[in-house]
Amino acid sequence: MRKPEERTIDYGVQEMLVKAREEGIETAFDRADAANNRCKFGMEGVCCKGCLEGPCRISLNGKGPALGVCGADADSIVARNLLATVVEGAASHAEHGREVVLTLLKAVRGQAPYKIADEEKLYSLASGLGIDTDGLTVNQVAEQVALKALEDFQKQEGVLNWLKLKAQDKTVAKWEKLGILPVNAHLEIAKAVKRQAMGCDADPVNLLKGILTVALVDGYSGLHMSTDLQDVLFGSPQLVRSEYKLGVIKREYVNIMVHGHVPVLSEKVVEWAQKLHGEALQLGAKGINVVGVCCSGNEVLMRRGIPVATNFASQELPIVTGAVDAAVVDAQCIMPGLTKVAGCYHTAVITTMPYVKIPGAIHIEFNPRAADDAAEKIVRLALDRYQQRDEARIRIPEDKIEVYAGFSTKQITGLLQKLNKERPLQPLVEAMEKGDIYGIVALVGCTNPRTKQDWANTEVAKYLMRNNVLIVGTGCAAHSLAKFGLMSPQGVEYCGSGLRRVMETLGGLVDLPALPPAWHMGSCVDNSRIDELLIAVADYLGVEVSRLPVAASSPETHHPKAIAIGSYFLTQGVDVHVGVKPPVGGSELVSKALTAGAGEYGLTMEELFGGKLIVEEDPVLAAQKLLERINRKRKALGLSA
Ligand code: XCC
Numbered sequence: 001m002r003k004p005e006e007r008t009i010d011y012g013v014q015e016m017l018v019k020a021r022e023e024g025i026e027t028a029f030d031r032a033d034a035a036n037n038r039c040k041f042g043m044e045g046v047c048c049k050g051c052l053e054g055p056c057r058i059s060l061n062g063k064g065p066a067l068g069v070c071g072a073d074a075d076s077i078v079a080r081n082l083l084a085t086v087v088e089g090a091a092s093h094a095e096h097g098r099e100v101v102l103t104l105l106k107a108v109r110g111q112a113p114y115k116i117a118d119e120e121k122l123y124s125l126a127s128g129l130g131i132d133t134d135g136l137t138v139n140q141v142a143e144q145v146a147l148k149a150l151e152d153f154q155k156q157e158g159v160l161n162w163l164k165l166k167a168q169d170k171t172v173a174k175w176e177k178l179g180i181l182p183v184n185a186h187l188e189i190a191k192a193v194k195r196q197a198m199g200c201d202a203d204p205v206n207l208l209k210g211i212l213t214v215a216l217v218d219g220y221s222g223l224h225m226s227t228d229l230q231d232v233l234f235g236s237p238q239l240v241r242s243e244y245k246l247g248v249i250k251r252e253y254v255n256i257m258v259h260g261h262v263p264v265l266s267e268k269v270v271e272w273a274q275k276l277h278g279e280a281l282q283l284g285a286k287g288i289n290v291v292g293v294c295c296s297g298n299e300v301l302m303r304r305g306i307p308v309a310t311n312f313a314s315q316e317l318p319i320v321t322g323a324v325d326a327a328v329v330d331a332q333c334i335m336p337g338l339t340k341v342a343g344c345y346h347t348a349v350i351t352t353m354p355y356v357k358i359p360g361a362i363h364i365e366f367n368p369r370a371a372d373d374a375a376e377k378i379v380r381l382a383l384d385r386y387q388q389r390d391e392a393r394i395r396i397p398e399d400k401i402e403v404y405a406g407f408s409t410k411q412i413t414g415l416l417q418k419l420n421k422e423r424p425l426q427p428l429v430e431a432m433e434k435g436d437i438y439g440i441v442a443l444v445g446c447t448n449p450r451t452k453q454d455w456a457n458t459e460v461a462k463y464l465m466r467n468n469v470l471i472v473g474t475g476c477a478a479h480s481l482a483k484f485g486l487m488s489p490q491g492v493e494y495c496g497s498g499l500r501r502v503m504e505t506l507g508g509l510v511d512l513p514a515l516p517p518a519w520h521m522g523s524c525v526d527n528s529r530i531d532e533l534l535i536a537v538a539d540y541l542g543v544e545v546s547r548l549p550v551a552a553s554s555p556e557t558h559h560p561k562a563i564a565i566g567s568y569f570l571t572q573g574v575d576v577h578v579g580v581k582p583p584v585g586g587s588e589l590v591s592k593a594l595t596a597g598a599g600e601y602g603l604t605m606e607e608l609f610g611g612k613l614i615v616e617e618d619p620v621l622a623a624q625k626l627l628e629r630i631n632r633k634r635k636a637l638g639l640s641a
C-alpha cells in the first residue's frame with residue numbers, strides 16, 4: 001500500500017485519504033494498489049478476446065504461441081486492440097458532439113430551454129460552412145448550422161463538414177492522398193468496429209490507417225464540433241477568476257458536485273442552484289455551492305467561474321469530506337466506485353443519462369427537452385440530503401488556490417489585439433521568433449490512480465516553463481497545473497526570463513501582475529481550442545501546423561479518449577508525449593510506426609506527418625525530449641535554437 005504522499009501531491013487529497021482509511025472507506029488509490037499484479041500480455045497489447053476460440057495470447061519471449069487460433073499475429077492483434085481503444089475515445093467525443101447538436105436544434109425549434117449565447121461565433125460558423133444567412137433569423141441560422149453538423153453523422157459520401165471547416169487545406173490534402181478522410185462519424189466508428197472484429201482486417205498497416213481515420217473523427221465530430229456548438233449555446237469563455245482544490249467545498253452551504261462532460265447538464269444545474277438559493281437559506285444554509293470535477297468542472301469553470309474541487313484520480317475524495325450533498329454525473333470518467341463511497345455518507349449520487357447508470361445511484365433522467373424539470377429535481381434532492389448531514393463526520397481541507405481560466409481563442413486574440421489591433425498574432429509570433437516563447441506545449445489528459453496524482457503533470461510543465469515554453473492546458477491535466485499555482489499570476493516564478501517578461505506584459509493589459517504561464521483552455525473537447533490556436537499561428541506564418549515548434553504532452557494518461565486525442569494531434573504532425581505506456585509493446589511494427597523517426601523504420605508517423613509519439617515515464621526526461629523536438633522544429637523553421 002502506498003502512503004498518501006506517494007499517491008498524490010495534493011495535500012487536501014492526502015488528508016482525505018487518511019480520513020477515508022480511518023473510516024474504512026476504499027478509494028481508487030487502494031484498488032490500484034490491490035490490483036498491482038497486472039497481466040503482462042494485456043500491458044503489451046497481445047491479448048485478443050475477439051472471439052470464443054480465444055482468448056489468445058501471443059508469447060512475449062518467443063517460447064509460446066506466435067499466432068492466435070485463427071492465425072492472427074502480434075502485429076494484427078496489437079493494431080486491432082489499439083484501433084478498438086481509439087474507437088472508444090472517438091465514440092465518446094462524437095456522441096458528446098451529437099448531444100450538443102441535438103440540444104441546439106431543439107433549442108432553436110422552441111423544444112428545449114436553451115438560448116443562443118454567442119451570435120458572433122454562430123455567424124462565423126455559418127459562413128465557414130457556406131450557409132447563406134441572408135434574410136434568416138438568428139434561430140434559423142442556428143438551425144442550418146445544426147443541420148450541417150448532423151450531416152456529419154448521416155452522409156454516405158464526401159468528407160466531414162467540420163473537417164473541411166476547421167482543418168488546414170494542405171494537411172487535408174495529405175490525408176486525402178493517404179485515403180484516411182472520414183465520411184461520417186457513425187459510419188467510420190461502425191466500420192472500425194467491424195474491421196477489428198474476428199476475421200476482418202489483419203493487415204497492421206491498414207489497421208493503423210483505420211486508426212488515423214477514427215482519430216480525425218475524434219478531432220472534428222468530437223472536439224471541434226462540441227466546443228463550437230457549446231460556445232454558441234453557452235458563450236465563448238473569457239478570462240475568469242476562480243478557485244481550486246478541496247477547500248472550495250463550503251461547510252455552511254449546500255454542496256453539489258458536477259462531474260462528467262457535457263455542459264448541457266452542468267449549466268442547468270448551476271442555473272437552478274441560483275434559482276433555489278432562497279430555499280437553501282430557509283434550511284439554514286448560506287446558499288448553494290456548485291463545485292466541479294473533471295471536464296464538467298472545466299466547462300462551468302471556463303464560462304461561469306465555478307470552482308473546481310479535484311480531478312479524475314481523486315473524484316471520490318470530495319465525498320469523503322462529508323459535506324457533498326449531491327454528486328451529479330452524466331458520462332465518461334465516472335468511477336462506479338463513487339456510489340460505494342457515497343453509501344458511507346448522506347451523499348446522493350445522481351446519474352442522468354439513460355445509458356450511463358450505476359448501481360446504488362439515484363437516476364434522474366436528463367434530456368434537453370425536460371432540462372429545467374430535471375435540474376430542479378436534482379438541486380432539490382441536494383437540499384433534501386443537506387438536512388441529513390452528519391455534522392460530526394464533516395472535515396474539509398482548508399487548502400485552496402486562486403486561478404485564472406477562460407483562455408478561448410477569442411479571449412486570446414482579444415487580448416493580443418490590445419497590442420496590435422490589425423494583426424493580433426504578431427506579438428505572439430514575434431515572441432516565438434525571438435525565443436522569449438521558445439515553443440508551446442499542450443499539457444493535456446488525465447490523472448491516473450496508479451501514478452502519483454498531479455506530480456508528473458506539474459513537473460513536466462515546470463521544467464518546460466523554466467525553458468520559456470508557454471503551456472496551454474486542458475482536461476484533468478489543466479486541473480493539476482491549476483492546483484499548484486501554474487494557472488495564476490504567481491506561476492511566473494517558475495518561468496525563464498523570456499516567458500516571464502511576455503506574461504508580465506500581457507498581464508498588464510488585464511490589470512494583473514502577470515498572465516498565468518499556463519493557459520487554461522478548457523475541457524478535453526476544448527483541445528479543439530489548442531488546435532485552433534496552433535492553426536492560427538501556422539496560417540500567420542504560412543506553414544503547416546506540423547512545422548511549428550510545438551508539442552503535446554499527457555504525462556498521467558488513462559482514458560481511451562486521451563489516446564484518441566493524441567492520435568488526432570499525431571495526424572497533424574504534432575509530437576505527442578505520453579507518460580503511461582500504451583499497450584503496443586508487443587508489436588515492433590506498431591510501436592515503431594508510432595515512435596520511430598522518419599527514415600528509421602519503414603513507414604512511420606513522423607515520415608507521414610512530421611511528428612511522433614514519445615513514451616517516457618520520467619517527467620524530467622520527457623520534458624527534455626520535448627525540448628529537443630521543439631529545438632529541431634525551430635531550426636527547421638529558421639529560428640534561433
Ligand atoms: Fe477523463 Fe475529461 Fe482524462 Fe479527465 S482528462 S480523466 S479523459 S475527465 Ni479528459
Ligand code: SF4
Binds near residue numbers: 049051068071
Ligand atoms: Fe484468437 Fe483470432 Fe479469436 Fe483473437 S480473433 S481470440 S486471435 S482466434
